[in-house]
Amino acid sequence: MNTRARAAQILEQVLPLNRQNLQLRSLSDLMPKVAEEDKDKGLLQEICFGVCRWYIRLDKLAAPLIRQPFKPKDADLHALLLIGLYQMFYLRIPDHAAISQTVEACRQLNKDWAVKVINGMLRRAQRDKALLETSLPDSSSIQTAHPKWLMDAVTAAWPEQANAIFKANNEPGPMCLRVNCLHNSRDDYMARLKERGIGARIGQLAASALYLEKPCDVDELPGFREGWVSVQDEAAQLSAFLLDPQPGERILDTCAAPGGKTCHLLEQQPALAEVVALDMDGQRLQRVQENLDRLHLNANLVHASLEQYAQDHPQSRFDRILLDAPCSATGVIRRHPDIKWLRKRSDIGKLADTQQHLLQIAFSLLKPGGTLLYATCSILPQENSRVVHQFLQHQRHAKAQTIAAEWGIGHDCGRQLFPTINGHDGFYYCAIKQKPVQHDDTQAQ
Structure with a gap:
């Protein structure tokens, strides 16, 4: 099966494609297994991510070409049409090759009857390319390829930053590395990259961050299998520095998978008494163990939700707790463009309720005088500062602690980072201190 046919099979499960009330799946769920079977993994990823990134715009480009709507059972053909248009409008693949390979995918999907239909649509698009573009509705939602509800939410919250956010969301995120300070300094590792002919620049926020000029396979990175380096966005790397673990402390990572932040905490402070890493997804918890093994680190992994752990260990207390809460992931759309179409307006309130619940449970596990770091990869205040307030x-x-930093936008409850082109993802952090219990409070109880 060729790459376009595989991409169509993935995208019909990810995108709405004019169907209602579907249980859509994510690219991160579907891509790994299919990519293993495809000879051209790079092109498969480019097509799937690109079509998701520009879906609403591509669908409007396709509208004049479609004489009869696709039936739900032919959603793969709808996806295939968008795949053809994405190649013609956004990639450097010659039109004749894009059309030929996309039409061949019809046959490989066992829909020979559609060969002439798809071929005719793409030939017309080739002929009328300029007209199709100029005929697009003058809508910000279509021009930026974002759902209107999300554009409204971001614009209302961050009117000055909104346009830059939408633009950054449509640019693939750079490959960022986290240098393991137990093995190399950042400068030393950068020199090793240079010896391999791999260009890189240092991050401006996290002392462990390096950005590659071009993405590469992890096996090309010096010492990757030996644990010298990991792949992690710079904004996510800030969590270990902000939590600032000290020797002999007990640390809890409440939603640990896939383990990047857990491992970074151990790299930052190898003399911790214990790190407990929770996750309710057993398969994802295995990813944490794999990362720990590669980095030669140890943590106590617990297959449980935060609520279950608190019930099972009512006396357990920690010096510092990281709550990287489940969220809308609106700060990492450039890395997961399907989020635009998987998320709905109604999800945000439900997520905020979950975050509030988790924050209350996590705080109950904190020692007096301890610190809880609340984090999300969302840019929506409803999930961030409002939850903390x-x-x-x-x-x-x-008590919310002031984060003494110049990055992002600061207020009385934490700091907000936005996604940037060739830079970090969108992230929110707030450090919350548990006040020591005063004698008068004890008497009142």
């Missing part, structure tokens, strides 16, 4: 209003022993 609400929590602080009802928890008198909690």
Whole structure:
């Protein structure tokens, strides 16, 4: 099966394609297994990510070409049409090759009857390319390829930054490395990369971050299998520095998979008494173990939700807790463009309720005087500062700490980073301190 046919099979499970009430799946769920079977993994990823990135715009380009709507059972053909258009409008693949390979994919999908239909649509697109583009509706949602509800939410929250955010969301994120300071300094590792002919530049926020000029296979990185380096966005790397673990402390990572932040905490402070890493997904927890093994690190992995762990260990207390809460992931759309279409407006309130619940449980496991770092890869205040504000209003022993930094936008509850072209993802952090219990409080209880 050729790459376009495989891409169509993936995208019909990821994109709405004018169908209603579907349970859509994510690219990160579908891509790894299919990519293993495809000879041209790079092109498969480019097509799947690109079509998701520009879906609403491609669908409007396709509209004048479609004389009869695709039936739900032919969603793969709808996806195939968008794949053809993506190659013709966004890639440097010659039109004749894009059309030929896309039409061949019809046959490989066992839909020979559609060969003439898809061929005719793509030939017309080739002929009328300029007209199709100029005929697009003058809509910000279509021009930037974002759902209207998301554009409205981001613009309302961040009117000055919104356009830059939408632009960054449509640019693939760079490959960022986290240098393991237990093995090499960042400068030393950068020199090793240079010896291999791999160009890189240092990150401006995290002392462990290096950006590659071009993405590469991890096996090309010096010492990757030996644990010298990991792949992790620079904004995510800030969590270990902000939590600032000290020797002899107990640390809890509440939603640990796939383990990047857990491992970074251990790299930053190898003399910790214990790191407990929780995740309710057993398969994803195995990823944490694989990362620990590669980096020659140790943590206590627990297959459980935070709520279950708190019930099973009511007396357990930690010096520092990382709560990287489940969120809309609106700060990492450039790396997961399907988020645009998987998320709905109604999801945000439900996520905020979950985040509030998790924050309350995590705080109950904190020692007096301890620090909890609340983090999300969202750029929506409803999941970030508003969650923390609400929590602080009802928890008198909690106090938000000022994050002394120049990056992002700071306010009384943490700091917000936005996705940037050739830079970091969007992230939110807030450090919350548990006040020591005062004698008067004890008497009142």
